[in-house]
Amino acid sequence: MPPTKVNLTSGHLLRALFSLATPMLVQAFLQNLQNMIDLYFVGKLGSPAVAAVSASGNILFVLTPVLMGASMGTIALVSRFTGEGNHRLAAQTAGQSVPIAIIFGIIIGIIGQFFAPDFFRWMSIPDDVTALGLPYLRILLFTSFTMFVLFLGNAAMQGAGDAWTPMKIMALANVLNAVLDPLLIYGIGPFPTMGVNGAAWATAISQAVAAVTSLHLLVSGKVHLNIRFRDWLPDPHLCWRITRIGVPSSGQMLLRSLMNATLYSIVAPFGTSVLAGYSVGTRINMMILMPAFAFGNAAAAMVGQNLGAQKPDRAVKAAWLAVGVEAIIMVVASLLLVFFAPQFIAFFASEDPEAIRIGAEYFRIEAPFYICSALSIILSRALGGAGASVAPFVINAFTLWGVQVPAAVFLSQRYGTIGIWSAMAGTQVIHAIIVGWWFNLGRWKHKKV
Template sequence: MQSNKISIKQFFIYFKIAISGKEQEFTSGSIRRAVFMLAVPMILEMLMESIFAIVDIFYVSKVSVNAVATIGLTESVITLVYAVAIGLSIAATAIVARRIGEKDREGASKAAVQVIFLGVFVAALISVLGILYPKEILQLMGGEPELIAEGYGYTQVLLGGNVTIMLLFLINAIFRGAGDASIAMWALVLSNGLNIILDPMFIFGFGLIPAYGVEGAAIATTIGRGTAVIFQIFILFYGWSKIKIEFKDLVLRVAVMINLIKVSIGGIGQFLIGTSSWVILMRIMSEFGSEVLAGYTIAIRVMMFTIMPAWGMSNAAATLVGQNLGAKKPQRAEDSVWKTGKYSAIFMGLVSLIYLVFAPQIISWFTQEAEVVKNGALCLRIIAAGYIFYGYGMVVINSFNGAGDTKTPTWINFICFWLFQLPFAYITALTFDFGPIGVFMAITFAELLIAVIGIIWFKKGYWKSVKV
């Protein structure tokens, strides 16, 4: 009994250290402790990111079914922005982690500046499209005229202000690569807290603020993320992280930029494959009407809440791989992945049991529309059936990225998403008339396949010899 009290006490001591960011060394000592110290703030960071989605859906579901469907269609397009942001962040984490492992903090800082330059440039291009063509984007995604008329403002604001999404991802990736996961977490806490406060004010109106409806959700989210980006930049310039940027560093360094682009191409490619597949799945779902689309959108948002912790653990594994390869400790890098993968699979397995049993009740928190609840619960249960594979596979795939081997996950995504998932979804949902069940099954089977292929290839160990 006494030992249990000590272990619980130790847990809270380690938890406090993890969120404070006091732990700085991850290339020596206990691997389990290193995983814990990195994973805790990364899990909390990802939970904060997923709460954005949950909060928006919670409030917008009180506006209309069309408003919820608008978020679903817009988010399926915004995932293309996420693909670029995450792809660049993969390169940022891999390069910064490798430089930190090599004890080259100046090199890490130079890479960080080029990451930010590249992110701003790409975001500016996307903003132009979002501001000028929001209605056309929703129409392309299969939105009905009433939906477009009600929701195009949401699309315009979110895409127009996508630089806040881009920089929040990229700068947090820099912090994670440096091992400063707690700073990334606090940036998301700030942006999320503001979003929770501002969402109802801009959606329903408050004082001098008019009721913007679904567009208000985008305004609140953009303000929240933008404030967090300012917070991140202050930290970078004032040196409260391992990465410190000075005004003399704000120059284009061609060699560093080329290396960054080289590593990020694979990262962008793998997520463009994954997210474009998601866009097409959303397009297939739109064939079944707004109720089915709304149920699917709510279910995906709920699942994001629990997928994010697994994503946080996979980010921890990526940082450990990068830093330990930089420190010339490949076996420690591999052991870190297997341990993190086991923890992720256990967590996702427990979550899947909750979803399988309580899916209708969970969906009904967000809507009372019977048809929406029915389809959302069905989606939640079918996809949750493969959660264990999803958790393990996510860690293994992101570990390739942490090593700078972005080509391998790209090929795995291409095979599992484009060659398997999309044909399977189309044929079962539309040709064989399974309806939305065909799409849900395609998602589950594809994630299972990714995990199996990823584990087999990871064991071959080619990733240990990648140079960045």
């Protein structure tokens, strides 16, 4: 078993990178698996139940930008203070993530209770699905503060160089969720039969147990961040420092989510089969990019700690090493998708030849440029780890909304779907060039957090 805490400011860079990125990748997989566990167990309740859980999952995905932004602020500060050797301030920062998580969770919970019906109506969800999905969504929104506490507690550990403990905590949540789902959904033994609502409570309880476990470890000092109870009391100055870094990161993820919805509206007029092929392609695309975000988060922690330790050159090497490793992964993925795209698409859309053709067309144009995505994602996360999160936000806004969306609209009118995929591929190249250029300027090395 590898050590829980990795020395990021000295020693072998590649070993440190994989010691962080590997558990982060497993953790990301486990987070995505939670919703799949619910889907599996509600499957026996019929198609409306499955659709209700799926639709609610899409709505809950909107929380991702807020979670990612807050976690980036926590990682940036905890890693910087850890690198400086200021473990007391690192612990105080980790402690401040708790009130931030609770406040954001309560706000979102309250908003969700009032607007949950509107979410389903905006998505044109059928009434029978809404009837099942509405209480399921309200339960998860009401208890969302536990998800925030879990997410930010894990981010604090990662900033301190410990990515294995958060992975184990997520594994605990998944195992507990898998045990509780059948008990609460079907009413096994002394448990009540709750149907779809049982899946929501199983998820909420498992997240709450995992969040309490995370807090216990942080307070006990077993994860190199010995938080004291007074560190949980809101410190406006420290909370503002976390938020100042986190808000641009949240904005960056939100812009990307909105852009994805906009691209769906551009693709939709070409027909159901085209939309199905594109939808399957984007699902596979998200899976392919999971390692990039894992290596990006690892690079963020390494950059933050090495800047704190006054080792900016090592921070630069760590970021580019992560890009190099991920580039190899992306080349392999690109080759597989270019040559075997129909087989991958057919796994999800085996009954629709046109969807398979469109999905294959999408990957043959898009996949060769995955290496550009690897560069832009990892260097953007590295900049966030340095506390320089405004530049990635501005670059993201310009490339997605100033280049990709207008180009997709224009080229779709001239060349159809090939024009849309070409606009997406070209934007990846432009994004990578700009991010790489800004990173090499090196202004982030002097960023004060």
